[in-house]
Amino acid sequence: MNFEIIELGGIIRPMIYFNNVTKKYKDSSSLEDISFSITEGEFVSIVGHSGAGKTTLAKLILAEERPTSGTIFFESTDIHKLSTKDLIKFRRKIGVVFQDFRLLPNRTAYENIAFAMEAVGKEDEEIMQDVPHVLELVDLASKAFHFPHQLSGGEKQRLAIARAIITQPEIIIADEPTGNLDPMNTNEVVNILKKINDLGTTVILTTHNRGVIDQIKKRVITLENGRVVRDDKDGKYML
Amino acid sequence: MIFIYLRRVIRSGYHNFIRSGFTSIASVLIMTITLFVITSLIFIQASLNASLNDIKERVDVTVYFIPGAEVDEISEIKSSLEKLPEIREVYYTSEDEALKNFKERHSNDFLTLQALEELDENPLGASLNIKAEDPSQYESISKYIENDGTLSKGALTIIDKIDYRQNKIVIDRLNSIITGAQRLGFVVSLVLILISIIITFNTIKLIIYMSKEEINVMRLVGAGNRYVQGPFIVSGILVGVVASLLTVILFIPISIWLGNQMTDFLSLNLYTYYKANFFQLFVIMLASGMLIGGISSSLAIVRYLKK
Numbered sequence: 001m002n003f004e005i006i007e008l009g010g011i012i013r014p015m016i017y018f019n020n021v022t023k024k025y026k027d028s029s030s031l032e033d034i035s036f037s038i039t040e041g042e043f044v045s046i047v048g049h050s051g052a053g054k055t056t057l058a059k060l061i062l063a064e065e066r067p068t069s070g071t072i073f074f075e076s077t078d079i080h081k082l083s084t085k086d087l088i089k090f091r092r093k094i095g096v097v098f099q100d101f102r103l104l105p106n107r108t109a110y111e112n113i114a115f116a117m118e119a120v121g122k123e124d125e126e127i128m129q130d131v132p133h134v135l136e137l138v139d140l141a142s143k144a145f146h147f148p149h150q151l152s153g154g155e156k157q158r159l160a161i162a163r164a165i166i167t168q169p170e171i172i173i174a175d176e177p178t179g180n181l182d183p184m185n186t187n188e189v190v191n192i193l194k195k196i197n198d199l200g201t202t203v204i205l206t207t208h209n210r211g212v213i214d215q216i217k218k219r220v221i222t223l224e225n226g227r228v229v230r231d232d233k234d235g236k237y238m239l
Numbered sequence: 240m241i242f243i244y245l246r247r248v249i250r251s252g253y254h255n256f257i258r259s260g261f262t263s264i265a266s267v268l269i270m271t272i273t274l275f276v277i278t279s280l281i282f283i284q285a286s287l288n289a290s291l292n293d294i295k296e297r298v299d300v301t302v303y304f305i306p307g308a309e310v311d312e313i314s315e316i317k318s319s320l321e322k323l324p325e326i327r328e329v330y331y332t333s334e335d336e337a338l339k340n341f342k343e344r345h346s347n348d349f350l351t352l353q354a355l356e357e358l359d360e361n362p363l364g365a366s367l368n369i370k371a372e373d374p375s376q377y378e379s380i381s382k383y384i385e386n387d388g389t390l391s392k393g394a395l396t397i398i399d400k401i402d403y404r405q406n407k408i409v410i411d412r413l414n415s416i417i418t419g420a421q422r423l424g425f426v427v428s429l430v431l432i433l434i435s436i437i438i439t440f441n442t443i444k445l446i447i448y449m450s451k452e453e454i455n456v457m458r459l460v461g462a463g464n465r466y467v468q469g470p471f472i473v474s475g476i477l478v479g480v481v482a483s484l485l486t487v488i489l490f491i492p493i494s495i496w497l498g499n500q501m502t503d504f505l506s507l508n509l510y511t512y513y514k515a516n517f518f519q520l521f522v523i524m525l526a527s528g529m530l531i532g533g534i535s536s537s538l539a540i541v542r543y544l545k546k
Contacts, residue, residue, distance in 0.1 A: 092461050102456045106258040118247055119462035147258075163460065 014073075015040045015171065015202055016061060021070035023056055023226075030056040032226045034070070038204065040170075043197040045213055046206045048223035054206035057223070058175045061204070062094060063087060092120055095164030095172045095201075099179035101156045103148040109135070109159050110144040116163045130166060138162045138192055154185025161192055165201070172196060174205045178212055190215050248466070252473020262446050263478065269442045270482035270532060271489070273435035274524050278486060280428040281520065282509060287424055289507035291417045298410050299370050300377055301402040302384060306334060306364040308397035313365055320369060323383075325376045330368040337363040364399055377403055377410065436531055443478075443532070444539040447471055454543070468540045475536025479528030486528075487521050 017037040023030045031053045038044050048054050059065040060072055063079050071078050074090060082090055104112050110131055117127045135141045138158040148156055157177055164172055174193060178186040190212055197203045207213065213220060222230035256263050304313060313331070320329050332340070338361045345351045355362075371377055381403040447454075450471075457467045490513060498510025513520070 088461065088463075096459065102452070102459065104453055104456055106255055106453070111254075115457070115462070116460045119457070119460050119466060124243070167461075 014038070015042075015075060016204075017073040018060075019071045019073065021060065021067045021072060023053075023060065023065065024068045029226055031060075031067075031223075034226075034228055036221060036228060036231060038202065041197070041200055041202055043194070043203045043216065043218040044205070045216060045218065045220045046204065046223060047208060047213060047220055049208060052223040053226045054208075054223060055175055058096075058173050058204070058206055061171075061173060062091065062096065092167060093170045095167065095169035097157070097160050097164050097172065097174040097177045099176035101148070101160045101180075103156060103160060103163075105148055108145045108147055109140055109151070109162075112148070112159060113163045113166050116166050120167055134162045134166050137165075137195070139188075152185070153181050154188055157181060157185065157189050158192060161189070161196075165196055169201065171202045171204065174203065176207055177205065178207065178209055183211065186212060187215065244465075244469075248469030249473050251470035252477065255470050256474040256477045259446075259474075262449065263474070266439075266442055266446060266475075266478045266532075267482050267485065269439050270478050270528060271485045273432075273439050273531065274482055274486040274528055275489065276431050276435050277527055278490060278520065278524060280424070280431065281523070282512070283424055284421070284428070285512055286505040286507045286509075287417060287421050289505065291421070293506040294410075294413050294417060296370075298377065299368055300381055300384075302367045302369065303399040303402065304364040304366065304397050305399045306361060308364060310365075312397055313367065317367055320367070320384075323380070325371055325373075325380060326369055327372050328370045330370075332366045332368065334361050334363060334365050337361075337365060375414070436535075439531055440535040440538065443475060443535040444543075447536070447539045447543055464544055467544065468537065471540045472533055472536045475532035475534075476529050477532070479530070479532030480525065482532075483521070483524040483528040486524050 014037040018034050021034045022032050034057070046054050046057060056065065060067055061079075063072075063082070066080050072080065074093075079087075079090060104115060107115065113131050113134060114127050117130065132141065132144070135144055138161055140155060140158055140162065143151060143155060148159070151159065157180075161172075161174075161177075172193070177193070178189055181189065186209065193203055193205065194216065205212075205216075217234060219234075220230070220232050221228055222232075302316075310333075317329050317331055320326055341363060342352065342355070369380065371380055381401055384398070384401055454467055494510045494513040497505065498508045498513075502508045
């Protein structure tokens with residue numbers, strides 16, 4: 001089934017496996033017959049023009065949408081066959097970062113991150129220990145008690161990343177995380193994501209930003225009109 | 240576990256309320272209006288009740304005796320009347336007292352006083368002023384007095400006139416107006432309160448709808464339904480608490496003014512009434528506010544999450 005893994009020695013586990021996935025919306029087709037797999041610890045960038053299907057892909061992985069045909073596996077489970085309870089557990093293994101940040105506006109940076117932990121039922125002591133750590137990691141320690149509207153775009157995204165990683169997910173999906181940021185902030189965010197990946201988390205990033213791809217220099221899957229047209233181990237931005 | 244959850248939800252709801260600034264103020268204002276309406280209606284009912292009692296007080300039957308009637312006979316009549324259960328009190332005014340009162344009433348009317356001087360004797364007779372337990376009984380009391388033999392032998396010979404028939408129409412009319420006003424007032428109260436609650440509910444619903452993005456983010460991050468709903472319900476209750484405090488404070492100057500200016504019209508000094516019943520009224524306002532706020536929020540958020 002998956003010859004790649006056998007090639008690489010068979011020790012590395014496939015984490016996410018798309019098997020002939022198609023997603024149609026009403027009259028248009030968003031994704032057509034997509035197949036690929038992502039192994040644990042990889043950093044994969046998915047590129048394509050706007051409308052190529054990148055965000056749809058992210059939604060499918062999160063099980064926010066169902067594929068019209070085909071299956072998506074997480075480890076060895078079909079994610080669209082999960083019960084509601086298991087779905088919640090599954091989603092807790094994934095941290096998500098969006099282009100529009102999606103922070104809670106009435107809470108401070110600290111509280112935004114703490115909320116993610118409260119939502120999964122962590123104890124106060126654990127929260128008080130972990131949150132400052134993660135704020136340090138994204139270099140927002142000095143702004144712990146600022147509100148989102150008091151932060152710059154780059155800081156907001158770093159906060160969103162901090163929230164995404166606080167529950168120690170196995171995968172981070174970043175959907176156009178640098179879309180609303182200037183080049184310097186883009187740089188910072190990408191660096192943080194690389195740092196997170198170095199620590200062992202699988203990162204899936206979607207983007208149409210050339211600079212980002214060239215900075216990362218890792219695997220790139222290129223989508224065009226809903227199909228995978230390239231899958232490069234040492235990706236270069238080629239559209 | 241429950242305590243941690245409760246603490247987090249309450250803290251979250253409190254922060255939401257405080258930090259939402261403008262929208263919280265809007266909710267509090269609407270809720271204050273609702274509570275204001277409820278309390279006003281309580282006051283109006285109290286006033287109507289007082290007016291009814293007032294009428295009962297003012298309504299009476301007066302039996303005028305012919306001048307020169309025997310005091311003993313009048314006393315006899317007075318005692319037998321007092322024995323009747325329908326009669327609350329009987330006041331006796333002697334001939335001399337009647338004359339004195341007359342002179343006082345007409346102290347500025349020189350012509351009348353002069354005319355009085357011309358007369359040798361006191362033209363006025365004694366009178367008995369009868370107050371009944373209930374205005375509806377005056378008819379029967381009046382009939383009782385007019386009936387020769389039931390009061391005392393020869394009573395009718397000394398009775399000049401009974402001043403009830405003339406007032407009857409007015410008394411009956413007033414009675415029915417006030418009773419009608421009470422009933423109408425009750426129905427109007429219910430309708431107004433219902434309308435206010437509906438408006439408050441819709442306002443809170445709109446505000447929760449405005450928090451759409453925030454709710455989505457909370458669910459995205461993995462919060463369960465109760466964790467999302469809780470803070471909103473707490474905010475709703477807080478709106479009720481703050482609104483009730485505002486209403487209580489608002490009514491202080493209002494009741495003072497009404498107490499000063501409108502006591503005659505309302506048959507009631509509202510300021511005194513407010514002070515006397517302050518605690519009960521505050522509890523009613525607080526409970527109403529918390530109930531309406533809490534229930535509105537929970538209905539709104541639960542329906543929203545079902546979609």
